[in-house]
Amino acid sequence: MAIIDRVKFDGLRSRDWIVFKHPADNLVVGTQLIVGEGQAAIFVKSGRVCDLFNAGTYTLSAVNLPILQSLVNIPFGGQTPFTAEIYYLNVVSNLDLQWGTSDPIQIIDPKYYTRLRVRAFGQMGLKLSDYSLFLKELIGVLGPNDIVKFNLIIDYFKGVLVQKLKAVIADIIINQKISALEISAKLDSISETAIERIKPEFSRYGLSIVNFFIKSINFPEEDFEQINEILKNRAEFEIMGDSRYVTKRSFDVYDHAASNESGVAGAFAAGGVGLGLGTAMGYKMQNTINTEAVLDSIKCTSCGISIAGGTKFCPECGASLAPKTCQCGVKLPAGAKFCPECGKKVD
Incomplete structure (x- = not known):
């Protein structure tokens, strides 16, 4: 192997490297070592980390290779060849x-x-x-x-x-x-x-x-869609209030159940809703519907005042509000004077 008398690593254009193993391993006393800014050079012999050089230019001699000299007993009388591995390290963050x-x-x-x-x-x-601790974990893994x-x-x-x-x-x-x-x-x-x-x-x-x-x-x-649905329901709850929100959810559940192919029972079974909860919701819906029915008003056929739906006699004139039936069996509409089927006058 040729003897190398000048060792230098110009580095990479980018600073993303951390270790470079120089190919030089057959050196001589008097070899010039150049270490750039932001670099450090370490000599390694037989797996042991030896001398360290920071940025600068060095001529290898007994003065700056004390550890390596003690290992290989390099005679410094002339340009004596010796072997060692050189690692350049990037010391910049x-x-x-x-x-x-x-x-x-x-x-x-x-x-x-x-x-x-x-x-x-x-x-x-x-x-x-x-540097030494880091290199000890890499020595033997890197090639030239x-x-x-x-x-x-x-x-x-x-x-x-x-x-x-x-x-x-x-x-x-x-x-x-x-x-x-x-x-x-x-x-x-x-x-x-x-x-x-x-x-x-x-x-x-x-x-x-x-x-x-x-x-x-x-x-x-x-x-996120799961949380978004929860936030949407919570907003409805806060805006509508407790009772109205529960009523709305009741109608939503039954509407979903009606559109389910397996019917209401199948929808509740698939959703894990028990019979007790379904019954309770049914009662609540029935009460809501009855309340709405009471709020619907009708007019008395005799005096014409508005009366709550479901009233049998007018509280103003006492007229009966029950539906009448003609002698021919046809139910007469409220206020009818003649039967729409047989034409007979209504008493």
Whole structure:
């Protein structure tokens, strides 16, 4: 393998990389090492993290390779070749990492008692805090010219991230009894709680969380339709009042039952409505109908005053209001003077 006397990584145009393994592994004393701004270079020998270099230009010698010198006993009398792996690290914070819960969080809304499939989406920032600890988890996995990007790190931690977020969101909604419709006001406190729970998981690998935000917590439109129907019924209840709302719902149920192919009994059986409830609603409907019938007024055929429906005698003139029958058997309409069937005069 050719001896390399100059090591440099220009980096990528984007800043979404976190680790790059340089292909150089056969170096010489006197090799020039160039580390760019926002970078760090680490020498690794036999799986052990050795010397660290921050941004700058270095000529490799016994002065700046003390740990590596102790491992391989490099004679520095000339350009002596030696082997070592060089890893470039991106030490700049990446603040634009997107995350989301791929699987929905199944919960029962504590206010509307409907099943919801909640999802959360947000943004976070990561930064390398412990270079050696981070590299120890990657050594042996990367090959020459391999680049590790931040998105790969997010994918690696996605299981832990989603698990912690599910626990936090479910705790807020269920235990604190905050409806999913009202949870937007709690995004800041949820974010603060979530970052405290996931920090230890990232720090175990030498990563620190710079920021963490939950942008939205939402659920599918079809789940919202259930709550929308409840809100609509509640609005009717508040506007109409207790008794009128119950009466309206009674007519709605019976109207639905009448349109059901299996009839009223089948509709109640399918809806889980018991016989007692159906009977009670029947009595309530009958009373309502009777009340409306009483409120219908008629006129006396003798004096012409208005009288409540169902009255048998006029309270003004005493005339009988009962329907009459002609001798031919035909029922005569109120106020008739002659029989419309036989023409006989009505007494």
